[in-house]
Amino acid sequence: MSETAQLDRQAQAKAGAATRAKPAVNLPEHIVEVISDSGEGAQRCGQSLASIAARSGNGIWTVEIIPAEIQPPARSVAGASGIRIRIGSKEVTNGGDETDLAVAFNEQVLLGRVRAGELKPGATILLESIWREHRDPAIVKSYNDTLAALTKSGFRVVEMPLEKECRALMTDARRGKNMFVLGMLCSIYSFDLQLARDQVALTFGKKDRSVIETNVKLLEAGFAWGEANLDFKYAIPATKSNVAQVVTNGNTAIALGVLASGMDICAMYPITPATSASHYLSECFEKVGGMVHQAEDEIAACAFAIGASYAGRCAVTITSGPGYALKQEGIGLAVMAEIPLVVVNVQRGGPSTGQPTKVEQGDLLTSVYGSHGDAPKVVMAVSGIEDCFYSMITARKIAETFNMVVVVLSDASLATAQAPFPRPTFSEEWLAPPVDQSPIPEGAKPYDWDAVTGIARRFSPGQPGGMHTVTGLAHDRMSKVAYDPQTNEEGLRARSLKLAALQKTLKTPPVFGDPEGDLLVVGWGSTKGVIEESVERMRAEGLKVSALHLRFIQPLPSGIGEILRRFRKVIAVEGGWGDRLEDELIDADNRRYTALAMMLRSRYLVDVDCWSEARGQPIKPGNVVKALRAKLDEGK
Amino acid sequence: MATPLSQSIIKLHEERHDLEDYQSGVPRWCTGCGDNAILAAVQRLCRDENLAPEKTVFVSGIGCSSRFPHYMKTYGFHGIHGRAFPIAEGVKMARPDLNVFVNTGDGDCCSIGAAHWIHALRYNMNMTVILHDNHVYGLTKKQASPTSPVGLKSNTTPRGSVLEPLNPLTVTLGVANVSFVAQAVDWIPELMYEIVSKAFHHRGFSFIRVIQRCPEFLPKMFEPWLHDPSKTLLLTHDNGLQPSADLGRIYKNQRAHDPLDIHRAREIASSEDPIPVGILYQDPKVPCYEDLRGAGKPRTVEAVRKGLDAEFDKFTIWPDEQGQERAA
Ligand SMILES: Cc1ncc(C[n+]2csc(CCOP(=O)(O)OP(=O)(O)O)c2C)c(N)n1
Ligand code: SF4
Ligand SMILES: [Mg+2]
Secondary structure (H helix, E strand, O other): OOHHHHHHHHHHHHHHHHHOOOOOEEOOEEEEEEEEOOOOOHHHHHHHHHHHHHHOOOEEEEEEEOOOOOOOOOOOHHHOEEEEEEEEOOOOOOOOOOEEEEEEOOHHHHHHHHHOOOEEEEEEEEEEOHHHHOOOHHHHHHHHHHHHHHHHOOOEEEEEOHHHHHHOOOOOHHHOHHHHHHHHHHHHOOOOHHHHHHHHHHHOOOOOHHHHHHHHHHHHHHHHHHHHHOOOOEEOOOOOOOOOEEEEEHHHHHHHHHHHHOOOEEEEOOOOOOHHHHHHHHHHHHHHOOEEEEOOOHHHHHHHHHHHHHHOOOOEEEEOHHHHHHHHHHHHHHHHHOOOEEEEEEEOEOOOOOEOOOOOOOOHHHHHHOOOOOOOOEEEEOOOHHHHHHHHHHHHHHHHHHOOEEEEEEEHHHHHOEEEEEOOOOOHHHOOOOOOOOOOOOOOOOOOOOOOOOOOOOOOOOOOOOOOEEEOOOEOOOOOEOOOHHHHHHHHHHHHHHHHHHHOOOOOOOEEOOOOEEEEEEEEHHHHHHHHHHHHHHHHOOOOEEEEEEOEEEOOOOOHHHHHHOEEEEEEEEOOOOOOOOOOOOOOOOOOOOHHHHHHHHHHOOOEEEEEOOOOOOOOHHHHHHHHHHHHHOOO | OOOOHHHHHHHHHOOOOOHHHHEOOOOOOOOOOHHHHHHHHHHHHHHHHOOOHHHEEEEEOOOOHHHHHHHEOOEEEEOOOOOHHHHHHHHHHHOOOOEEEEEEEHHHHHHHOHHHHHHHHHHOOOEEEEEEEOOEEOOOOOEEOOOOOOOOOOOOOOOOOOOOOOOHHHHHOOOOOOOEEEEEEOOOHHHHHHHHHHHHHOOOEEEEEEEOOOOOOOOOOOHHHHHOHHHEEEEEOOOOEOOOHHHHHHOOOEEEOOOOOHHHHHHHHOOOOOEEEEEEEEOOOOOOHHHHOOOOOOOOHHHHHHHHHHHHHHHEEOOOHHHHHHHO
């Protein structure tokens, strides 16, 4: 390219949207993904694109594509690292179906995605063309063969000289590709270039000016390249929200929720995919007088949180499956001694080390029934990013009101998914009151269980006259170790009654769609958006399908049984394993239902069927629709 | 002698406590169990230091020895097996104003809780820790413990234990940030009291290993030491113990040892016979984790509001220009 031509293009790019050569095709939504070897910045590119879209007023949902290893071999099918962004005209609540447009930094990571069936048939692919001229003939051949094969199978492949273009702007072109791609995508989706420049400045805000300038140059070059070289252009109409929105991922929202809940101490041990919540909390907690304690293991983290809760305000411990397993004995202690505790479990694929970076809803039953003996505790599941924030405040309140353990279930998909939600307005009521240090009236008992609710006032160290020893042993109202049958049942009853007392305060969850019909889909946790979108699609066809989403799973609010019974068929849709009747040995007598289906069947005596996927990927609405159709047709 | 007025005013306000103010219930330990002697020393310390019972917390794990908090009329936390340390750390972090004590057994501390023990030393939080080392699992009825001597016949080692015992003193003295290590024996109450008192006044993680008799399961274990005072080595120093003249007449095997000398401390610690009694090591300058982490800082509603708003600003998309300026 001649120097003048390049200057020209830059000028054009600076002029931004005004010089659009091609008319943009309007789309209601599009799914775009950027994939690269890890360390090439695809995620940063995608997150920036998502922010630009959100700032433009579009609905967004991001899904990170994370290889299990930190540094998988370069150019490998299993090493695909990147991000998928679903951009819509309206609010987006999940990652959606397959990708419409993919930008790939090499053909191998692209193959990984194609083989996994993640690209729509006929999808557009923008592929880095540097490999065409590689020294290694094997790489050249692989590139050419893949290109030919993809074109043959109907993909629209556009080659882009990514590295070559970037080399003109920076010495280590490999590190600049992501911002070039960001510019190109802004051109493709008709985003305002100035908005994109602002976003780059924000993204590199902590770095010095020259870094920002270089990246803005790359962005502009990418934008110009897109304008000049691509014969397609889209626009996804958007309406700007008139309220302030925050865009964060689920783990950040959890950390913000901890901050807002008035909890002081978070004890943790690093484990994917929970850790990033604690990373962020470590960053900001101390500014408001809190602290993150990285314990020597999860057992210690749980015990530390219990000790802190016992002596001060309710504490939180954040973990993921294997760490949750280690906390089980401590959770039993908190249940028995009635010490408030919030335990966050950001679920991942299991059992054992399983799929650390991938999503699975596998820990519901261990949360509800886990620990040992009869250990009633509250189990909530967050259903979206905003819910991650507010659930922490609710969890802390419940824990302290009922002196109970509250388990909050999130998962790997929500951990990294970004979506906007209205900026919360701080309320003093969110915070925990100061630790009660008032004297205990004479004759008051540390476990004076209320006859109806089972709740007892907690005595905290420092309160004169309240001295007693809490214990994990069976104890009487004075907290004295007691083995007699009557006292044992008295304690069990009180601890169990507290769940009922909480249950009486819970509202029946709303039905999404008509209150009765042919099929009800029940879900919990991160699948809310997918399920509701699937149900919406079917309702648009006139099918009588509705959905019910559960935020509280232990206790289950009143009124659910009635809802289930108003539908001809009920099916639970979950992201965990459930036996499939197609398997030769599986029948009604031995089928292991998915977790929620099992719980609903046993509680309501309703024939709740289940459909599930445990592929380590967020469930796609298209797959849910297929399953629901099959369920509707069953027996016809 | 007349008491100055200012002092009598203080006395009026300051409640003095008697031994009974710290005693709760009748200990259920076997007759002759060394835990009784530890309890007596600790109750005496509480009285002498006039500790506010409501500001004092005893944390324990599980075992005969971990019943300890139930016998104190203070706050107590009888936890789960092996986890007394992290529970106590949580208590101290949330409430650095409380006096925190830990009672743990040789199984509780050196076996199931060993990881926590190592890290508790490293955290060096201000608490007084008593390891009730009876060389056996008492509560579960006589199994070998990590401190059981080779050859000990127990229910899990009927032909005699085969492993070398772990030495809690040398272990503690090998951990980064160790700040106070002492050893006491349950049968010399005077020294036990002195040691517990020194430990209490040390700011940091004060670790006392008490050799504790379990007459129920190991009735003869420490007979030789009881009968022959020369098998006990008293560690004396201006900064350590100064045994009374009476005691000095019985326990003539004495050695001056400066608690600042960690190399000498390690050497002494490795001696099983004679048993060293006294302060092996003390470094008052090791920082406490709760101080490093700013525990006990007051937290105001305003601070949370401001902090939260500042965090939200980082992620906010404002609907209008004016908002964008606010975010900048
Ligand atoms: C998780 C767990 N494992 C095992 C036990 C059983 N248990 C209770 S006390 C104990 C050992 C006690 O020995 P030690 O700590 O030396 O205390 P001692 O009774 O000798 O004072 C064991 C194994 C338990 N309570 N919890
Ligand atoms: S069994 Fe041993 S340690 Fe336990 S109370 Fe009896 S004498 Fe003491
Ligand atoms: Mg023992």
